[in-house]
Amino acid sequence: MTIIINEDLRAYIDPLTNDEFAALERSLLSEGCRDALVLWGDILVDGHNRYSICQKHGIPFNTTQNHSFQSMEDVHLWMIDNHLGRRSVSDFQRGVLALRKKEIISARLAQAQARRASAELADAGAGAGAAPEAEPPWTRELVARAARVSSATLGQIEKIQKTAAPELVDAVKSGVISINAAAAVASLPSEKQAAAVAGGRKELRQAARQVREARLPLRPEPEAPPSDATPDQIRIHRLTLLVAELTEERDHLKKKVQHLTIALAEARGGTA
Incomplete structure (x- = not known):
């Protein structure tokens, strides 16, 4: 079996802490790898830590293909939704992930609107019917709801992303502040x-x-x-x-x- 590690995908989600990685390693050694690794073709999408531990200790594992992915954006959105649903993810991490999802969806909406506008111009003289309504944009309230934080907290996360020094961002991620x-x-x-x-x-x-x-x-x-x-x-x-x-x-x-x-x-x- 060929499994390709995409470094951008592996770095897309914050890595586990040393303690979290050690706990996962103990679990895999005692219970085996119960959850299948998710692949897109040969590319590993979910299970990078499990894969490296299984390779290190020779632990058997299963894989499953996700055939719904059409682009790398689809992969990113799936990864975001997958991690947003995990209880171990901090409020700051959920806020960052939800903001990333907003960027992807907003870009897609802008592209769809541009294509729809071009189609409407092309069909203007042909008496075409009205185009279907576009998906509503992701408002701050929707983003905050996805991250399970308040709008005020989401605004603070945005400020940290824009103006915080790397040392301060690391302090937030580690729970020091x-x-x-x-x-x-x-x-x-x-x-x-x-x-x-x-x-x-x-x-x-x-x-x-x-x-x-x-x-x-x-x-x-x-x-x-x-x-x-x-x-x-x-x-x-x-x-x-x-x-x-x-x-x-x-x-x-x-x-x-x-x-x-x-x-x-x-x-x-x-x-x-």
């Missing part, structure tokens, strides 16, 4: 992101907190009372300033409590 905190740290210059990652969990939390606090609106300068103000008016002015100061302090404390609540939840979950 949460998506929420990483999106905040991703606002910093790349060298500061890398320095925060090098400093560990505590430094990352501090960097995220500083970014969040820096986004708070600046306090406006208070207006002075009129020059001809009466003592009562001056007293009222001072009390008004005091109320405004206390209100600002209250709002600041509420935000601080929210940040501490997030930090506590992240600490309990083992992330930054």
Whole structure:
């Protein structure tokens, strides 16, 4: 049997961690390879880790052909859907995969619309019937639903993809920092992101907190009372300033409590 390893396909999905690979190896050694490897012709589509372990230890395995694939895009979409359905995939990984699916589907829709427009122009003089409606585009809500995350979290994942330094992306993937905190740290210059990652969990939390606090609106300068103000008016002015100061302090404390609540939840979950 000839099995071809396509390096792009093998790298299309994030690799297993060392612990996950070791656990899979123990399972295959004790139970054998129960799930068939998925092929497209001679190309291995699903089961790269199982295949390498079976080859290493001489473990028998079965294969199955997927005859529905018509292109490499079909293979990518199948791989994405297959991994989106797995419970072991993290929220960040699901978000990245769902965004990849959106890119593929959006490109296909654009191509289909271009072909339909050309066909309509060609058939305009022939009195052809109305063309069937196109598949609706993938909205942010659909992408978030596919990834099983909120729209806000999906936006944070997009920001991380666009602006995060490689070190920060690796920290998110490994669970050192949460998506929420990483999106905040991703606002910093790349060298500061890398320095925060090098400093560990505590430094990352501090960097995220500083970014969040820096986004708070600046306090406006208070207006002075009129020059001809009466003592009562001056007293009222001072009390008004005091109320405004206390209100600002209250709002600041509420935000601080929210940040501490997030930090506590992240600490309990083992992330930054």
